[in-house]
Amino acid sequence: MIEAKNLTKYYGKTRAIENVSFFVEKGEIVGLLGPNAAGKTTIMRILTCFLPPNSGTAKINGYDIFENPFEVQKSIGYLPERNPLYEEFTVGEFLNFVCETKGIRKKDEKIKRISKVMEECGISDVKNKLINKLSKGYRQRVGIAQALVNDPPVLILDEPTIGLDPKQIIETRNLIKNLSGKRTILLSSHILPEVSMVCERVIIINEGKIVATDTVENLTAKLKGALEIYLEIEGEIEKVKKVLEEIDGIKSISIIPPKKEKINKCLVITEKGKDLRKEISTKIVTNGLGLLEITLREMTLEDIFLKLTTKE
Numbered sequence: 001m002i003e004a005k006n007l008t009k010y011y012g013k014t015r016a017i018e019n020v021s022f023f024v025e026k027g028e029i030v031g032l033l034g035p036n037a038a039g040k041t042t043i044m045r046i047l048t049c050f051l052p053p054n055s056g057t058a059k060i061n062g063y064d065i066f067e068n069p070f071e072v073q074k075s076i077g078y079l080p081e082r083n084p085l086y087e088e089f090t091v092g093e094f095l096n097f098v099c100e101t102k103g104i105r106k107k108d109e110k111i112k113r114i115s116k117v118m119e120e121c122g123i124s125d126v127k128n129k130l131i132n133k134l135s136k137g138y139r140q141r142v143g144i145a146q147a148l149v150n151d152p153p154v155l156i157l158d159e160p161t162i163g164l165d166p167k168q169i170i171e172t173r174n175l176i177k178n179l180s181g182k183r184t185i186l187l188s189s190h191i192l193p194e195v196s197m198v199c200e201r202v203i204i205i206n207e208g209k210i211v212a213t214d215t216v217e218n219l220t221a222k223l224k225g226a227l228e229i230y231l232e233i234e235g236e237i238e239k240v241k242k243v244l245e246e247i248d249g250i251k252s253i254s255i256i257p258p259k260k261e262k263i264n265k266c267l268v269i270t271e272k273g274k275d276l277r278k279e280i281s282t283k284i285v286t287n288g289l290g291l292l293e294i295t296l297r298e299m300t301l302e303d304i305f306l307k308l309t310t311k312e
Contacts, residue, residue: 001026001154001184002047006056009042016042017208027181031199032188035309039208040188041081044158048078061153077147081158083139084146087132091123091142094131095149102150113149121145121175137168144175155179157187161194173198196301206309219304227275228297231266234290240264243287249274263292
């Protein structure tokens with residue numbers, strides 16, 4: 001549904017993106033991640049035909065952005081980072097106006113489309129409210145509704161949860177997840193846990209170039225380095241330290257001395273990719289110590305993001 005081939009864009013002498021290529025399959029939700037000024041918004045503007053690339057091309061729903069720009073735009077619902085709302089309109093008036101601009105002019109068709117997207121986005125109860133009287137969360141919903149009103153097969157959402165409070169983020173996340181399968185969705189976000197909860201796959205871009213594209217699970221497997229294992233062990237601190245030091249594959253051991261009841265909190269760093277939980281638990285129990293907790297700290301999307309986008 002979305003296919004980008006070698007997209008390159010310069011603003012004057014400044015490179016925004018270079019040789020960016022990726023695809024999004026029908027029904028997928030894919031997250032586009034990157035630091036500020038990495039090129040995410042430039043990619044989205046090119047895909048929606050708001051901005052031409054210097055070289056390369058892209059297809060949306062089978063239509064080329066150069067050869068069939070109007071068909072591309074008909075296939076897309078777009079929510080830019082700055083929500084394009086006219087605040088002096090009511091919600092109903094605004095969606096009616098959007099229908100007109102998107103070529104939906106038959107009265108019955110407009111009523112049907114507007115009613116459907118208002119129900120889908122949970123804004124039917126504010127149909128007659130002025131947009132400038134709505135909360136930020138409701139405004140984002142109206143922004144998504146205007147992107148959906150022409151019933152597009154592709155949705156492109158630039159920072160859809162920016163500026164929302166935690167409750168509003170959850171509501172917007174659920175709305176986007178409910179749209180999955182029915183539509184192909186490409187979204188950008190700085191809220192990395194949000195992306196891991198919503199998106200099936202991520203594309204990470206840094207300094208205008210794609211540095212990784214895969215599922216979070218596959219990226220974790222590829223980039224996994226030393227593992228962190230958190231332990232709570234009951235026993236004398238010196239004995240705990242001695243037992244852990246005897247295990248091959250452990251790089252470092254940090255122990256917080258017990259405040260009461262001889263319960264030691266430990267953080268063990270293993271060598272690359274070595275999950276030593278079985279060896280650790282066996283050694284602790286056979287040496288007469290009490291194993292109260294053992295937890296493997298998995299690599300998060302933030303860890304992956306930082307590893308791929310920083311030079312340190």
